[in-house]
Amino acid sequence: MWTSKQLREAFTGYFRKRGHEIIESSSVVPLDDDTLLFTNSGxxxxxxxxxxxxNKFSGVRRACSxxxxxxxxxxxxxxxxVxxxxxxxxxxxxxxNWSFGDYFKKEAxxxxxxxxVNxxxxxxxxxxxxxxxDEASDVDPDTETKRLWSRYLPLSHIVKGSFRNNFxxxxxxxxxGPCSEIHFDRIGGRDASGLVNTDDPDVLEVWNLVFMQYNRTDSGMDKLRVPSIDTGIGFERLLSILNNVRSNYLTDLFVPLFEYIRNEGDLDEYKDTISGPSAGVDAGYRILADHSRTIAVCLHYGVVPSNEGRGYVLRxxxxxxxxxxxxxxxxxxGxxxxxxxKAAGILGISLEESVLxxxxxxxxxxxxxxxxxxxxxxxxxxxxxxISGRDAFVLYDTYxxxxxxxxxxxxxxNATVDEEEFHRERERSRMLSREARRRPFSLPESSITTDDRYKYLENGIDAELLxxxxxxxxxxxxxxKTCFYYECGGQVGDSGVITFYEDGVKVGVLAVADTQMISGNIFHIGKLDGRTAAAARLVFDSDRRDKIKKSHTGVHILYYFLRKTLLDEVIEQKGSLVEAGRLRFDFSCSRALGTEEIRDIEAxxxxxxxxxxxxxxEVVKFEGLDPSVTRNTNEEYPEYVRNVRVLWKNDTIQDLCGGVHVKRTSEIERIRIISETGVSLNTRRIVALTGEAAARAEEDARRLLEAGSAEGALPTIxxxxxxxxERIRDARAKALDEKRVKTIMEQLKRANELVLQLRTEALMADGKERPFVSFEYDGSCISTKDVRKQVRKVMDIFEKNGINGIAYCFVNGGVHLVLSQECGDVLERIRGCLDSTSVRTVDRFYICYGTVGTKEAFIAAVIK
Incomplete structure (x- = not known):
C-alpha cells in the first residue's frame, strides 16, 4: 500500500535528482494577488x-512543489x-514541476x-x-506534442483535445499555450479513448502538462521568446490509483478520519457509496472529513471564520x-x-489550542x-x-x-431557492444598515461639498453655514468650508469652537465635540449655546490637534519598527485609532510579543x-509610486496621494496617509507601549501613549518601582x-503561598495522625466483637512514607492487644484499616486481587506490596 508520505517523497526525490529546486508550499492565502480568494493551483x-x-524565485530555472x-x-x-x-x-x-526558460515539451x-511508468x-x-x-480554433494544432507522445503510446491512446480542455x-x-493531459483507465484491457474528458469516473485525468509558448495581446497572439512549463498532478487522485481503489477517500489521508467519525457516533462503517441506502451517511462522512481538512489548513495560514472574504468562506x-x-x-x-x-496531525500541521x-x-x-x-x-x-429569497434571507440573517x-x-x-430575491434582500439589508449607522442627523436633499483643504493649512477661518x-x-x-479634520483613516475628528455672527454681533457658540463625514457631508457636532447664523468663525482645538499629531506620527514609527523587529512574522496593519496622547494599532502576528521585544521596539x-x-x-501621483512606500493593499487610492516621510538617518519611513503629523519627531517627546493583547486569531493589538501622557505614565511607573509597591490596582503605566x-507581585504571592501550604501540610499531618490514633483505639475497644471493620480517610496530604509508618504502628497495636488483623492502604487514594477474627488465608486472597505483588518478611509480619490498575498499594499482615 502506498502512503501519502511515500508518494510525496517519491515525487520530490525524483525531480530533485533531475536538478529541480524543491519549493515549499506557499500559503493558501495568495501573497500580493487580490484576484484570488485562495491559492487554487501550484x-x-x-x-x-x-x-x-x-520576484524571490527569479533565479530558479527548474522547480518542483x-x-x-x-x-x-x-x-x-x-x-x-463535495x-x-x-x-x-x-x-x-x-x-x-516547472521550467522557466530551461527545458520544454520533450523533457516534460x-x-x-x-x-x-518506471x-x-x-x-x-x-x-x-x-x-x-481544435478545428474550430484559429490556433495551430500542437502536432509536436502528438509526435513526442507517439514514442511511448500507440496512436489509439493519443487523443485530440479541444480549446476548452487543452489550451x-x-x-x-x-x-x-496548449496543454497535454495524461489520463488513466482504472479498468484497463479495453479501448477507453472515447471516455477521455467525458467525466467518466473510471477514466480520469492524472497529470496536466501546460506548454506556455504564446503571449496573447489585444491585437493577437505572438510566440514567447522564453517558453515555460507548468504541470500539475492531483495528489489525492494519484494516491488512489497507486492503491488500486476507485475513490480518493479510500487512502491514508481520509480513512483515519472516517474511523474517528465512526467511533464518535457508533455509526456503520464507511462504504464509499454514492447511491443506495448508505449514500446519505457516506456523503456525510466525506463532507465532514473533507471540511475538517480545509478548516485545519485555513487556520494554519491565519484564516479565521468571519463575515467577509476568506473568513466567510471558512465560516x-x-x-x-x-x-x-x-x-x-x-x-x-464538540x-x-x-x-x-486529527486532520491537522495527518497533514503534518500543528495547531495551537487557542487556534483550535x-x-x-x-x-x-x-x-x-x-x-x-x-x-x-x-x-x-x-x-x-x-423557498423564497426573503425566507432564505431570514435563515441567513437570523439563524x-x-x-x-x-x-x-x-x-x-426536492425544492429550490429563489437566489435572485435572496441577493436583493441581502443588499437591501446592507443599505439600511449602512444608513442607520451613518445617519444620526437628517440630511440635506443633496450632498454638500465642503472645501476641507484648510485642515492642513491654518486654524481659524470664516465660513458660511449651509x-x-x-x-x-x-x-x-x-x-x-472648514479647517476641522473629520474622522478618517483611524484618526479621530477634531473638536473646537464655532462662533455664529449676525450683522457682526455674536449670536451663538457651538462647542464642537466631534467632526464626522455622514453621507458625503462634513458634520460639526456639538452643544449649541444661543442660535446659529449664516456667518461663522471656525476654530479647532489646537492643543488637542497637536496631541493627535504626535500619536499619528507615532503610529507610523511603531508600524515601521514592528516590521523591522519581528522578522519571523508578516506584519500587516489591520486597523488603528489615533487620539490625543494615545494610539491603538492592530496588526497581523501569530504570537504575543515578549517583554524584551517590546523593550527593544520602544528603545x-x-x-x-x-x-x-x-x-x-508630499502630494504625489499614485501611479508609478515608489514600491517602498507603505500602503494598504485592500484600499483604493485616488490619482494623487499624500506621502508622509520621516527622514531618519538610517532609512526613510514612508506611508500613504491623509492624517495630520508633527513637523519633527522630537515634538512627540516619548512613546510608551501600555498594552499588547490579542484581539482575534493571528491579530494583535498594541496601545501606546505619546507626549505628556507617556511621560506621566513613566513617572507613575518609576514611583511604584522605587517605593517597591506591588500591591493594589496598577495605574496606566x-x-x-x-x-x-507584576513579576514582583507574583513572587511575593508565591512566597506567601508556599509558607501557607507548608503550615497547612503540617497541620493536616498532625490531624491525620490524631484521627488515626483515635480511630484505632476505637477499633481496639470492639475489635474482638466485630468480625470485619473498615474505615477510610483522605491521605492525599501525607507522604507514602508517613502512611507506611502509620500502618506499621497499627500493626504494633494489634499485636500488643492480641488482635488478629490486617492494615491495608492505597497510598494515592485513602487508608483502609481492616480487622478480622481470623487472618488465615487473607494474605493470599489479597494477593490474588492485585495485578502485581512482592512479599517480604519483616519481624512477625508479612509485608506485601502490589498494584491495582494504576494505584500503588501497600499491605502489612500479622501473625506468621
Missing amino acids: MVQFKSNLLGVK VQRCIRAGGKHNDLDD GKDTYHHTFFEMMG IDYAWDFL ILKISGDRLYATYFH WEMGDTGPC RICRRAVRCAQETLGLKA VLERLVE RAVSREEALFGRTLNRGIVLFKKLAAKGST GFPLDLTKILAAEN FQSEREGEVGCVFD KMNSLVDEDCSVEV PLVERREI
Missing part, C-alpha cells in the same frame, strides 16, 4: 515568473460538489512518462494522452460541517474541533441556532417547492444559515524621536514596567 506562487516580473490548494468560493469552487461523488475536495494538494513528457510502476497500457487540436490561458491577455465550511455532523450523522456537539485537530478554539466557538455559535433554523426550514419546505446550506437543505427536500440638523440635544452643522522608537528627524508631507511590577 502555479499561483510562480505567476510572477511566468509574467517575467522579478507539492502545493496546498483550496477551491471553495470564487471562480474555482468545488464546495457544492460529498456527492468520491473525487471532489475543497482542500487538495497539487504536485507539479519524458519526465512524466518515466515517473509514472518509478510508480503504473501500467503504460492504461494511460492516454491528449494534445491540442491554457492565464487571462484575457498574457502567457498562454460557511464550518457551518456545513456542523450541520453534517449533527443532522446527517447524529454526532454530539466533535468538529477534535476532528480538525476558533472551531469550537464557531460550532457553539451556530449550534445555538441550528435546530431552530432547521425547524423553520421544514415549515417553509412544507409550503411548496420553492446563520449560509445560502449554500439552505440550497442543500432545499435539494434534499445646513444644520438636531438630534437628541446635539446640533450638526455643515459649512461651505528604537524613542531613539528616533530623540534624533529630531524631519517629517515631510508602560507595559515593560507593568510586567516587572
